[in-house]
Each structure stands twice: as structure tokens, then as C-alpha cells.
Amino acid sequence: MAASSAKTGSPRREQITQAALSVLAERGARGLTHRAVDRAACLSEGSTSNYFRTRAALLQAALSRHVELDIGPAADVIAETELRLDREQASRLIVAGLRHILDPGDRTLLLARYELVLESTRRPSLHSELSDARERFVKLAETVLLALGCSCARAHAAQLVACLDGVLLDQLLAAESSLDEAGIEALIGRLLESC
Numbered sequence: 341m342a343a344s345s346a347k348t349g350s351p352r353r354e355q356i357t358q359a360a361l362s363v364l365a366e367r368g369a370r371g372l373t374h375r376a377v378d379r380a381a382c383l384s385e386g387s388t389s390n391y392f393r394t395r396a397a398l399l400q401a402a403l404s405r406h407v408e409l410d411i412g413p414a415a416d417v418i419a420e421t422e423l424r425l426d427r428e429q430a431s432r433l434i435v436a437g438l439r440h441i442l443d444p445g446d447r448t449l450l451l452a453r454y455e456l457v458l459e460s461t462r463r464p465s466l467h468s469e470l471s472d473a474r475e476r477f478v479k480l481a482e483t484v485l486l487a488l489g490c491s492c493a494r495a496h497a498a499q500l501v502a503c504l505d506g507v508l509l510d511q512l513l514a515a516e517s518s519l520d521e522a523g524i525e526a527l528i529g530r531l532l533e534s535c
Contacts, residue, residue: 355381356388357405360398365451369459372398396463403456403466407473409449410441414480425487427532433484434528435521438504442511450512477501490535500531 359381363372366380374388377398381387392398414437425433441449460466481497490496507527510518519527 352387353391353401354405356383356391357401359383360388360402361406361409361452362448364402364455365448369399369455372402372455374398396465399456399459399463400465400469402452403460403469406449406452406456407469410453411473411476411480414477423487424489425484427488427529430484430488430532431525431528434481434500434504435525437480438507438524441508447512450508453508454512474501485532485535488532488535492535496531496535500528503527503531 356377359377360372362380363376367376372395374392374395375385377388378385388398392401441453443449456466457470460470478494478497478501481500482493485493485496485500507519507524
């Protein structure tokens with residue numbers, strides 16, 4: 341147990357979990373193996389299993405890393421928020437929170453997200469962590485809506501996060517009708533008008 345906790349937060353652990361996200365994005369959840377992660381991280385065979393003995397542990401670590409990368413930037417942006425916002429400022433904050441995951445040059449986080457969501461429907465421990473992460477997003481959205489002066493901030497925050505999940509799926513699909521940035525901003529603006 342002590343060896344495992346010593347590895348927590350290490351650069352090698354971060355390298356492995358980042359590679360796991362890349363494998364999830366490129367090959368899907370079925371392609372996530374210790375060997376595939378070793379190769380993606382350019383590590384000798386067996387390195388990943390030294391940190392994460394089972395595939396379930398590897399999936400859990402990949403999800404934890406995803407949550408860290410996903411929530412971190414949004415939380416940082418919102419932490420710098422003034423106590424009062426107008427609709428335009430709130431909209432810009434929300435769009436900024438989406439930008440890092442919608443990076444068209446690197447869809448790793450976006451693709452890995454949906455692989456992990458699907459896996460969470462079969463694995464209670466992943467589902468629990470993903471549910472906790474969603475609750476943190478709802479609380480961040482509630483903070484923004486309270487700063488906007490929304491009288492139903494909690495309910496509207498849950499609706500906003502559900503809508504943003506739809507935006508992410510829309511962007512993943514990348515259909516002809518998928519929203520561009522202006523369309524996303526307009527949608528968020530309309531949602532904020534209900535506050």
C-alpha cells in the first residue's frame with residue numbers, strides 16, 4: 341500500500357494516465373490495455389502495470405486524470421470571477437470553460453470523455469467518480485449563475501450542464517449542422533436569459 345501511495349502524483353503516473361487518455365481516444369475502451377499504454381507512453385513493457393495492477397485501476401486512474409484536466413481550468417477561470425456578472429461576462433466565462441476540451445487540434449479529452457462515460461455505465465466505481473465530477477461542474481455553473489443574479493441558480497445550473505454535455509456531443513459528431521462558436525455562444529446566451 342505504501343508503494344502505491346508513493347507513486348500518487350508522480351511525473352511517471354501522470355505520463356501513464358495521459359497516455360491512457362490517448363489510448364482511449366484513439367482505440368476506445370476495448371483498446372485500453374497495459375501494453376497499449378506502455379507503448380503510447382514510450383515506456384518499457386510492464387511499466388503501466390507497476391502503477392496500476394488491473395485494467396479497472398487503469399480506467400479509474402484515467403478517469404481521475406480526465407476529471408483533473410476537465411475541471412481544473414474551469415475552476416480556475418471561475419475562481420477569478422467577480423461577485424457580479426452581466427450576461428455577456430457569464431457567457432464568456434462558460435465558453436472559456438468549454439474551450440480547452442473543444443480544442444479542434446486535439447480531441448483527446450473529448451473522445452476519452454465519452455469512452456469513460458460509457459464505461460461508467462458498467463462500472464459502479466467509475467460511475468460514482470463521474471457523478472461526483474458532474475456535481476462539481478454543476479456547483480461551478482451555480483457559482484456563475486449566482487454571480488449573474490439568477491434566482492433559481494441550482495436548477496438552472498443543472499440544466500446548463502446538461503445542455504453543455506449536449507454541446508460537447510454535438511461537437512464530437514461534427515455534423516454539417518453542428519454549432520460553430522457563434523452558435524454555441526448564442527445558445528448559452530439564450531439559456532442565461534432565463535435567469
